[in-house]
Amino acid sequence: MLLDGIIFGLLASFVTVARSGTVEVLVEAGSQAVLPCKCSTESCHPASVIWSKANEGTVWRKERSGLQYWGSSWSQKDGQRVRCPHSQFDKGDYSLQIERVKEEDGGLYLCSIGFRTHVVTNRVMLRIIKVSANPLVPTQGDDVSVSCTVTPWPKGAFVNWILNNKVFIPTTGVISNGDGSVFKDKATERLTGTWTCIVNYIKVGRASTTLSVAGIIQPPQDDTKLYAALGSTLTLPCAFSPGLTPTETVWEKLEDGNSVTPKSRDPSLSSSDTSYRIQEVLLDDSGRYRCAGNVKGQTLSRTMQLVVAQIVQRKKRDSVMLTCQVTDSSEIKEYEWVHVTYDLNGTESAGPVQKGQTVTLKNSWGGWTCRYYGRDGILGNVTYQVPMMSGQSGQKSSAFSSNAGTVTGLSFLLLILLLVLAQMYKNHQRRKRIFQYPALETIVHTISNEQEEKERRRVKE
Template identity: 55%
Template sequence: MKLLEYFIFGVITFLMTGAQCEVTEVFAEEGSQAVLPCKCGPSLPYPFNIIWSKANQGTVWRKQKSGMQYWGSNWSSKGNQRVRCPHGQFERCDCSLQINSVREGDGGVYTCRVEHGDQVTENMVTLRIIKVSISSLVPIWGSAIAISCDVTPWPHGATVQWMLNNSPFVPGAGIGSNTAERVVIEKATARLTGNWTCAVGYKGKEGRASATLTVRGIIHPSKDNTKVYAAVGSAVTLPCVFSPGLIPSGTLWEKLKAESLFRLTPGRLPASFSPSSPSSRFPVDKSASLKEVGFEDAGRYRCSGTVEGQRLARNMQLVVAKIDSSTTSKKGGSVTLTCQLTDTSEVTKYEWVHDLNGTQSAGSIQNGKTISVNTVSEENRGEWTCRFYGKDGILGNVTAHIHLMSALSGQKSSGPSHNTAAVVGLSLLLLVLLLVLVKMYKNHQRRKRIFQYPALETIVHTTSNEREERERNKGKK
């Protein structure tokens, strides 16, 4: 009981001397500036003594009434002081301490003591240094990566929240992670690239620290199963670009065929496939090209290469577009155009644009996968282009020429009658020529036989003359 009385007496005595004590939590990201608050009572006249100290390390900075300042040995190096108190705030009784470029070792408990005679004000501040560290600053795609949130000293009972590019991070399937923990463990992919922020909450205060993560690997296309669109007969580039600084070896291109619902196996590459694109001028660019795309070239392709002993691969899908045409009238005056794609899963809209002699006519845009065009009208001749769109804009286009298709249609309807007339006429001409040749041949043979018997020729000639003479005489009578 007496011990309790002594304790109460000591507390009362302490308070009567004017001493006060406040405890404040301060978070600061490593490398930034930390401000440790210290306020004295408004009744405390200026000037006064100010002493900043750190637990177990002694004086950090102090200033006497005379204006003399002193720095602790750990806070001053070669005339450069990392700590200071703005003098302009002293008359307002603000003795806050600024620490520049805070380090992990700066974390701990600090005490601010303001003295003027018997009046003493003390403020206690706990400085916690927060930082985000990554196990590998530039990990290779597919490798395990750990992202840690470190606070010195760690506040027991604190909450942790992870943000990626200013959005709450959602752990992926695979290795697994817990965003409520100090460490996130994930498999390195492109989706982890960006600014990681750890937000720590404790006693109503919050501290944040960030770090930037870059994942190296195949950066274009940035994700698997990216679709590449091309029109039949055109050239197309299949992208495969590695991160700058990587030197891939054993680069391989494959066309994949579905062996089962969940398994893809290598197949035969198209005849026009070239393992290097004309634009592949850099060692990190392993893009390939198809010089002339066929409708049958559509499907899945895979680019792979070895980097630092790890095999990296990227799958992509080539979607091929063409225009099918069919005559919708027996007379061939109308043609139906249909925009055909080998995969329409990303297509949200089809748009047809008519181009006549290099100019787009007014009102020439039509919507729909299929349109009907009157080929009799001269205004509809020229190019018809089908543009197909996705949710983020245009995906590609394919073009057809109406005048070519209408000519083919006309040949189909009128061709048989013209061909029949031509054949009949040619047959009659050949028959006449054959008869003439036969007649000429017979006359030639007859004359040849007569010339072999001159006497017979004379008799025949005389007989012929006498017959003609008798006929003339009869006419005179």
Template identity: 55%
Template sequence: MLLEYFIFGLSTFLMRGAQCEETEVFAEVGSQAVLPCKCNPSSPFIPSIVWSKANKGTVWRKQKSGLQYWGSSWSSKGTQRIQCPHGQFERGDFHLQINNVMGEDGGVYSCRVEHRDQVTVNVVILRIIEVSVSSSVSIWGNDVSISCNVTPWPYGASVHWMLNNSPFVPQTENASNKDTTKSVVREKATARLAGNWTCVMDYKGKEGRASAALTVKGIIHPSKDNTQVYAALASAITLPCVFSPGLIPSNLAWEKLKPEFLFKPAPSRLPASFSQSPPFSQRPFDKSATLKEVGFEDAGRYRCSGTIEGQRLTRNMQLVVAKIDSLSKKTGSVTLTCQLTDTSKVTDYEWVHVIYDLNGTQSVRSIQKGETLIINKVSEEDQGEWTCRFYGKEGILGNVTYNIQLMSGLSGQKSSGGSHNTAAVVGLGFLLLVLLLILAQMYKNHQRRKRIFQYPALETIVHTVSNEREQRNQLKK
């Protein structure tokens, strides 16, 4: 850089009557750079214009005769990368355009405009800025570095990083991150680092920007450890474990972690209804598992792991099971309590009474807040589904449903068909009374016979007297 400024000062000293101006220009690799060169047009004649680069000679020049010359090193595949638009000459604008700039294009340029005896010199320092990533596609957990390179480097410039249009704050402290220039970021690849990286450089009131994309592949769902999955008791639930498309893990394993091992989790037995092959997914990178019927004891932490390119990727998640405890009293009141195995993320509860009409259309009749719902006197209007919805800071987390059935001991409003039910009960009672009377008469006759059979001698005398009476009657005849 000192040599370049020396060349600029020497050229200025050797040019009599020359007016000099210095400008800083930043351009991203692959873009178009515009090098300014302006002077006051004091002559109607065509000036002589020479653009040159330090240590590289002439870039482009235009003689007073109108002839143009391009430097031999400024063409790419037969196409000139530089041009100086003639339409701006009348206004004293002789800027140079460099298309598809490369890192080696950075350096000190000079524009010399000669109007007869007046010479104007503009010096432009072109700095090419480029962001490079150690690997544009990184596997989760691998080391990744993002570098901001500028040619030539502006000593004393400040650098800061933007990730997806937001300021980036490193989570790890290492030698490069402590550097005052902060031109290099080194981190472990996670989903947090994925996206568009932009290096923003400030120097002498000028700002340069360059960007590069970073893709991180691994377990994309859930995107972070200890994600909570909510399920209602006795329902089916999917434990997600989805890898990036195109990644097919080997040595896949699912484990349930014992709660007592906090720092070094140890595996325990998986639930009986656990299945590692979800029937709905045919994608080879989807390694989610299902529980066909969740039990309250199935709550806890689960771990999914697989090997990608020699790197063992794991994801821990927590299954939270919800149920409704009910308490009924003889007075007809019912108390429903929404119970979860972990309430650390729950901020609010909401009770919804779900009603279905004859067409199956769902409607909501009432909504109440709180973990516990108390119905003082259950009526026919209260029967049906009661759903407890639980919410977190980011919205609804899940729900669980309880069905209230109207019992005979519970009081309530009579329906329009009550008179028909009363008549049916009265008729049934009359028939029952008649049946009881018949049974009573039969029992009475049975008891009478039983008393007679207890005295067989008396029965013989009665029969003998009866026979003699019949014989006397026959003799008289």
């Protein structure tokens, strides 16, 4: 291998050597780097090619016969990390591919192409960009640094930071040195996400890393709004990162400063989850809450707001009005109503959607669901069951008016029948009293016969 290099060097000393400018290649650590090397002459195949790194010797070489060789230091590093695609040789393309590049791979590379009596040398500067966080998973309140290094560092380059696809302009804590840029601060949830370092030089390169801050992960940030329907069951979340076991945990409602203690802890929750469960949400439950716990000697806390929704019914002469009310409507952009009914088989069907905070119903009993939306989509919903009597009050009033005469007539006939029955009962009782005295009965019977006889004689005359 050494002999081949000496021979190639002697050959190069007797031929014309063409040198071009240095090509810049910026890649992220761990990715693939492609170092360009092309023969600009129309016919330079077959050719001998040597790839070498400045001050480190041969990386890869190919003879005109097609035989390939790797430098000893490269053939033993994590397997075969360097190669040139054979399919490109006949096109004069001898670009070198380096897999899983490392910081130590950065530096100046030379590609020498020998054909006929010429040697063409291409210079490629490979720069490795690496972004790292220390520590990788800090706890809230810990010191954390995010660094961007370029190996070797290009003079005159400058760095921009992107956090979660948005330009990050730190006000304090940025340190620039000869190798890159370092950002330092206290770990908070606002630093969680994907950090991207953009290096601006002759070319633009970038590299990224993910920073996770251990602490309270649910809710993800302070003053998170949670929506619940009146009478529903709700869990106010307060979950710490896996592996963290908080002590001295506490819940409090910030309006009155009183502690809120769950009636019972859900056995299915892990030791890092201190969420608070409300069995039946009431209007008085609305407001701001704070959960807190001690982790590694420091208190971590998170605030949230519970917003309660309800449907209020108002009756009119021939209709019912339903209004969707929430205790805080600052984030609500739209309301919509859906009428839900069920057939005899229990199949659910939904009617057309109506817009607005208030809906007016006529003869529409059953379930009505109010859904309310914010800027990013639905926030919650609440359902109300309209009683059948309320929905059909107008029909029943009309039916009563049309049947009033019939009811009155039936009542009068029933009254006459009761009077007749009462009179019959009195006559029966009177006869029973008379039959108890036989002499009196004979006298009454005789008088009755005499009166009948007198009547008959009068009629004959």
